[in-house]
Amino acid sequence: MPHYYEESNLVMADLEAMAEKCSNWGRWGPDDQIGTLNFIGPEELKNAASLVKQGKSISLGLDFNQDGPQTGKFRRFNPVHTMLATGTDASAGKHTHPNIQYADDMVTMPLQCGTQWDALSHIFNNGKMWNGYEASQVDANGAKKNGIENVKSKTVGRGVLLDVARHCGVDSLDDGMAISITDLKETANSQGVDIRRGDIVIVRTGHMERCLSKGNWDGYSGGDSPGMAFETAEWAFDNEISAVCTDTWGCEVRPNEIADAFQPWHWVVIPKMGLTLGEIFYLKDIGEDCAADGVYEFLFCAPPLPITGAVGSPINPIVLK
Numbered sequence: 001m002p003h004y005y006e007e008s009n010l011v012m013a014d015l016e017a018m019a020e021k022c023s024n025w026g027r028w029g030p031d032d033q034i035g036t037l038n039f040i041g042p043e044e045l046k047n048a049a050s051l052v053k054q055g056k057s058i059s060l061g062l063d064f065n066q067d068g069p070q071t072g073k074f075r076r077f078n079p080v081h082t083m084l085a086t087g088t089d090a091s092a093g094k095h096t097h098p099n100i101q102y103a104d105d106m107v108t109m110p111l112q113c114g115t116q117w118d119a120l121s122h123i124f125n126n127g128k129m130w131n132g133y134e135a136s137q138v139d140a141n142g143a144k145k146n147g148i149e150n151v152k153s154k155t156v157g158r159g160v161l162l163d164v165a166r167h168c169g170v171d172s173l174d175d176g177m178a179i180s181i182t183d184l185k186e187t188a189n190s191q192g193v194d195i196r197r198g199d200i201v202i203v204r205t206g207h208m209e210r211c212l213s214k215g216n217w218d219g220y221s222g223g224d225s226p227g228m229a230f231e232t233a234e235w236a237f238d239n240e241i242s243a244v245c246t247d248t249w250g251c252e253v254r255p256n257e258i259a260d261a262f263q264p265w266h267w268v269v270i271p272k273m274g275l276t277l278g279e280i281f282y283l284k285d286i287g288e289d290c291a292a293d294g295v296y297e298f299l300f301c302a303p304p305l306p307i308t309g310a311v312g313s314p315i316n317p318i319v320l321k
Contacts, residue, residue, distance in 0.1 A: 008178070008257035010230060015264050018230070019125060019272045022237040025132050027274075032131050033146050035120050035274020037154040039198035039242045048158040048299045052320045058289055060202070060245075060302075061115040061316035062282040069211070069249065069280060070113050073222045079109035112312040117155065117304050118277040121146035122311045123263075123270040130274045142309020151276065152306040157242060159300025159319060160199050162187045163287050165206035172206030173226035175219075178253040179203065181235045193296040197240040200300050203228065204283040208247040212284075220249055227253035233268045236275055244269070245278030245317070278302070278317065286319055295321060 028038045062068065068078035083105045090101035112118070120130035121143035127135045133145040165173050167187040173179070184203075188195055195201065205226040211217050219225075225248045236244060244251060252265035261267060269275040290296045299320040304313030 008230070010258045010264075012258060012260050014230075015258055015261055015267060018233055019268045022233050022268055023272045024237075024274045025130075025272070030131070032274075033120065033150040034154055035130055035276065036240070036242045037151055037276055039240050040154065040157040041198070044157055044196075044198040048156070051158065051297055051299050054293075054321045056289075056321045058286050058319040058321070059316055060281045060283060060286055060319060062208070062280055064107070064109065064114045064314065068114050069208075069217045069220050070110075071217060071221050076110045076113050076221065078113060079107050081105060081107050109314070111305075111307070111310055111314060112279070114314055115280045115282065115317065116278070116312050116314050117148065117151070117302070118266075118270060118279065119143065119146060119148040119151075119304075119311045119313070120270060120274060120276070121148075123266045125267045125271040129271050138311065143311055144309070147307075147309040148304045148311065148313045149306040149308050152303055155200070155243065155276065155303055155315075156299075156301040158196065158199050159202055159298050160188075160193055160195060161191075161202045161204060161283070161286055161290050161296045161298075162193075163191070163204045163283075163290065163296070165204055166287060166291060167191070170206065172210040175207075175224035175226060176253065176255060177226040178229035178257065179205070179227065179232065180229045181231055184232065184235060191290075191296045192294070195239050195241070198242045199239075200243040200245065201236075201241050202245045202278075202281065202283065202286070202300075203251075204247055204287050206247070208280070208282060209284050222249060223254065225249060225254045227251055228265055229253060230257045230265050230268075233265055233273065236269060237273055241275065243276040243278060245281050247281050247283045249279060251277050251279055278315070281317065289321070293321075
């Protein structure tokens with residue numbers, strides 16, 4: 001059963017040691033900008049495609065709207081959807097072009113306000129980002145290295161759901177509960193699924209569903225939550241995982257296990273390991289479906305918007321079974 005964060009006695013020296021132990025800098029050459037997504041090769045893709053047997057598709061995306069999870073923390077807000085032309089305009093004869101009736105719209109939003117990928121330019125460790133690039137290469141014009149556009153064709157492969165909440169017999173893990181390596185292994189064993197090189201591992205805590213059930217997002221954005229224990233960085237490294245996704249705001253357990261580092265797991269897995277992270281995933285439907293048919297592996301596809309130099313991107317992840 002996941003343990004509470006108070007048991008942690010980790011310090012910054014542990015973060016530094018884990019960062020060096022799990023470093024993949026140079027592994028795919030000095031110019032690499034996709035990190036662990038390199039683990040998804042032709043064989044991994046063919047194997048993932050073979051998992052589509054039922055002809056079923058399931059979205060893991062939370063709807064983008066004003067009811068979303070942001071509360072203004074970290075200058076993030078929910079999407080603002082604005083109509084540029086409407087059916088009422090058409091009925092009133094107000095369209096600027098006389099030979100067509102149409103609707104048109106736009107949206108304004110932070111790129112990480114909903115279901116999204118973190119780019120490898122999102123987090124720095126001692127002034128460096130993934131593969132040793134200087135943090136200064138992300139400036140007012142965006143990321144000159146590790147921008148999200150580099151992975152626009154790479155976030156597809158074998159997905160595996162590890163439904164830790166269901167394995168523990170609860171609707172949602174409690175805030176502050178850290179999911180350990182043992183928890184991940186036991187969940188996989190109970191579901192009869194193995195973890196392979198190149199997998200996109202999706203971890204369900206139930207946290208988002210708890211917020212949706214209550215009808216408010218208080219504390220979700222940057223607040224306390226269940227999540228990945230710091231030690232699981234080593235598990236992801238040893239198993240050559242390509243990406244980790246969760247239904248929480250920031251993947252790792254909060255409060256964090258190292259008091260002097262905000263999101264210490266991020267410090268290791270993004271800039272040092274090169275691991276792509278997916279956050280704010282809607283996992284209710286896929287959790288119920290996998291529990292019903294006992295199939296916890298599937299083809300997963302979630303390309304980012306190829307926004308040049310962006311440090312994250314909204315997505316609508318799709319599972320095919």
